[in-house]
Amino acid sequence: MTDTRQVRLMARAIQLAWRGRYSTHPNPRVGCVIARGDDILGEGWHERAGEAHAEIHALSKAGPAARGATAYVTLEPCSHFGRTPPCARALIDAGVAKVVVATMDPNPAVSGRGLAMLRDAGIRVTEGVLAEQARQLNPGFMKRMHCGRPYVRVKMAASLDGRTAMASGESQWITGAAARQDVQRLRAISDAILTGVGTVLADDPSLTVRRSELGDIGDATEPSRQPLRVIADRDARTPCDAKILHGGNVRLFCSSEALVTAPAQDLSALGVSVAGVRWKDNGIDLGEALDALGELGINDLLVEAGPTLAGTFVHERLLDELWLYQAPVFLGSTGRPTANLPLERMADKIQWTVKDQRQVGDDQRLILIPR
């Protein structure tokens, strides 16, 4: 039975974990509370990969008082030596009497080992408290551990009549400053941002997180790096003076033919890594690209692309969430569409579940899940 104290203290641990939303990648966001009864003795959250895990921070705050206390952790404590010693061992050494865990380690190969280590040491273990809320902390980490691919969020911005620009191509920011700040935050929780060469050539975006535009991030840990920028560019046409190449941490996906002929020296001088992937008639083989990004440790992928690449994610149902920003304007029936999505019959329509709807400045933001 889940009791209210467990829920309350686990909710606090989840709140702490969120503080690492911009900084833990590729590690998961984890929070920990050490308590005796209702009294919190120590709190912690994982801040950055390579640094101490949440449990170690919380135990350190609690000090000797941790002996006989209960630890609330949002994710099963690790049982192996990674870049830091195993947290299960630290909890045992500190003498905690009980450990309450929200979710298991998502990696099927090691899931349960941390809890087994605790139980073997005579510690009482409860799991599953606020499990769904804790999974929501790390959808990308969870998905990558399960299937090797990142969690994919596709961002689109359109008018209420479903247009992004005029027929002539004339275009401008149609969403407001608040929506742009929201997108900055979306970038900041992402490990990588994917775009296509068409967008690079048309708009020359940098696709970086600009700290000043993030605004007040409250008690969150400061972002620790730029997301990896990924360009789908079959023929390696991205010009060397494109802004996106000049922020560091860039990967270019091209065809294996272009890989041979690409101006590799120029790109590598810029620190751009180039990889060959398969291409299909309608563009990059997204399955192969997602596998490749998973292998790079990308948990959360944001797609900020033109109507063709974004439309392919929708058409092939390879996205987990669509973030649709709707500006309160009509651009008219001759304008360019939200996404290039050639559907012929009503039966082919794409159905969404609305996960979240809110007003962001003057714009609407919908988070949609494919049904």
Next chain:
Amino acid sequence: MTDTRQVRLMARAIQLAWRGRYSTHPNPRVGCVIARGDDILGEGWHERAGEAHAEIHALSKAGPAARGATAYVTLEPCSHFGRTPPCARALIDAGVAKVVVATMDPNPAVSGRGLAMLRDAGIRVTEGVLAEQARQLNPGFMKRMHCGRPYVRVKMAASLDGRTAMASGESQWITGAAARQDVQRLRAISDAILTGVGTVLADDPSLTVRRSELGDIGDATEPSRQPLRVIADRDARTPCDAKILHGGNVRLFCSSEALVTAPAQDLSALGVSVAGVRWKDNGIDLGEALDALGELGINDLLVEAGPTLAGTFVHERLLDELWLYQAPVFLGSTGRPTANLPLERMADKIQWTVKDQRQVGDDQRLILIPR
């Protein structure tokens, strides 16, 4: 100074007035409370044109206790004999000591006369309490009194990518049952529904209020009649077996040429009135049509039309509200547009203010005001 008692009792009067939302047309919705201090002695609301006004109902409930009491009325009491005797006279005869009014009579020719009659009889008068909320009861009545035209609500239903049907014309209800019930309620607060002959020929709608589909209307007075159905049909092509012609109360706007050649006998046998209006290159002269509807006493006009007629209202900015229902689907970039709205330059874009946003079943409903 507006005091809290005045606000509280006027809010109650407004609540009462809403009960007439489906039944007072062409009269305004009006509510009245008779109170002594905080004690409510009588309440009333206008139910149907030709029947007693709100003040008469409330005075009748209060009886002799009304002497020396205060009357709260959402609209300035009338000072003239219409289908009923003047309410200002009734308030004087009942001996009320004070009258609090939310809004003045919107008809500039008579505005203020009711209050003058009360003051002349020695009654203290306060006006302007919750004025904006009271105006919202009767946007159509207010607008018609000021400029002779009805308040225009255009209804559209589209996918989140701004499409209403497939390129082939294949179509089906894309919004859900809750949205359709919501549209029934929108029809029921409307005095008239305008559509075009294209919609009649393509969909053969009846455009009636179906009481069973309205659902539970709480303490509102039952709808007393069908809204007038209006068809914009330049060449009088509406077939005599069209469903819309068979619910009674139908008006057909055609060109003056068609007025001569139209099968007048057939239509008048069905009870359809036919009127000639001017047509322009892109369709009916909407200004002239709105003037004609205002002369017919139409306060609230609902436009349920195809993409061309609906688009013209937007293009010519002749609507007061757009009710946009968005189904959580994508129909794809080749689908038919929300509205035929040929805009060439970004500077021509139509900007909206979001007056209301809510979830209606699985769909989003936005009420948009042209900026």
